[in-house]
Amino acid sequence: MMAAAESGPLTTHVLNTADGVPAARMALSLHRLDSRLMIWTMLSVGTTNKDGRCPGLISRETFTPGMYKLRFETGSYWDSLGQTSFYPYVEVVFTISEPEQRFHLPLLMSRFSYSTYRGS
Amino acid sequence: MSASRLKQLKSQILPDKIIAMAGSPSPLTTHVLNTAMGVPGSNMSLSLYRQDPSTNAWNLITTGTTNDDGRCPGLITKQSFTSGVYKMHFETAQYWASMGETCFYPHVEIVFTINDPGQKYHIPLLLSRFSYSTYRGS
Numbered sequence: 001m002m003a004a005a006e007s008g009p010l011t012t013h014v015l016n017t018a019d020g021v022p023a024a025r026m027a028l029s030l031h032r033l034d035s036r037l038m039i040w041t042m043l044s045v046g047t048t049n050k051d052g053r054c055p056g057l058i059s060r061e062t063f064t065p066g067m068y069k070l071r072f073e074t075g076s077y078w079d080s081l082g083q084t085s086f087y088p089y090v091e092v093v094f095t096i097s098e099p100e101q102r103f104h105l106p107l108l109m110s111r112f113s114y115s116t117y118r119g120s
Numbered sequence: 121m122s123a124s125r126l127k128q129l130k131s132q133i134l135p136d137k138i139i140a141m142a143g144s145p146s147p148l149t150t151h152v153l154n155t156a157m158g159v160p161g162s163n164m165s166l167s168l169y170r171q172d173p174s175t176n177a178w179n180l181i182t183t184g185t186t187n188d189d190g191r192c193p194g195l196i197t198k199q200s201f202t203s204g205v206y207k208m209h210f211e212t213a214q215y216w217a218s219m220g221e222t223c224f225y226p227h228v229e230i231v232f233t234i235n236d237p238g239q240k241y242h243i244p245l246l247l248s249r250f251s252y253s254t255y256r257g258s
Contacts, residue, residue, distance in 0.1 A: 027186040038146065056173075058250075059254075067226060074216050075233075080153075082132050084235075085233075086233060086256045087230070087231060087232055087233070088205060088229060088231055088232075088233055090231075090233030091229060091231070092225070093225060093226055093227060093229070094225055095213070095224060095225075095226050112255055112256040113253065113256065114253065114254060114255075115246075115248055115251065115252065115253030115254075116251065116252060116253070117251030117252075118251065120222045
């Protein structure tokens, strides 16, 4: 079941590097830039599961070339753990020119740092 | 001691750019590093914004370009550095394009909350074509 859900062309994985655990129950959303109107359109919204993943972000058919944004509600996440965070949210903006590939965009984060990379 | 000798000594003790900077250094600094090539990210355009708490609009505070060392002094003055939500915007794709390369990230924006503007904040950006990281330094 999980394998099918994870086979979408775009996946993410949020890790709480401060506590060494997946970041579960973090709200996030995927947006695509409408290049004519120059506005962001929200494509999906979800919450990470207990493994820090959020399957089903986008389907192969909808995944067209363009500029996308993954927005992670990191501030709310840390808030729910009773902690403050330097970053109210994290937005990762990226360009997809070859949508037939797989793109894995993890977010490794603590209260005062974060990193991301393009995986597959 | 001659005037020219004095000038020579002065330039060795106090580099010109420090003399040129009036007042104290910016309480907010950045440093861009090109981790793919192991060099500072120089000549990268960047800008700093503060969010208007009533309208949520972003107000531009300053734009600049990183120097040879990947830094951009003078981002904001101590007086202007009030509590609030700020955003640093880095023109990453433009930077890589100037070296004939593409970048997965058209730009990088780092949004952060300043609750205690009396402290110093260092917001580095460690960047390659396919990854980046940042942290709150001092």
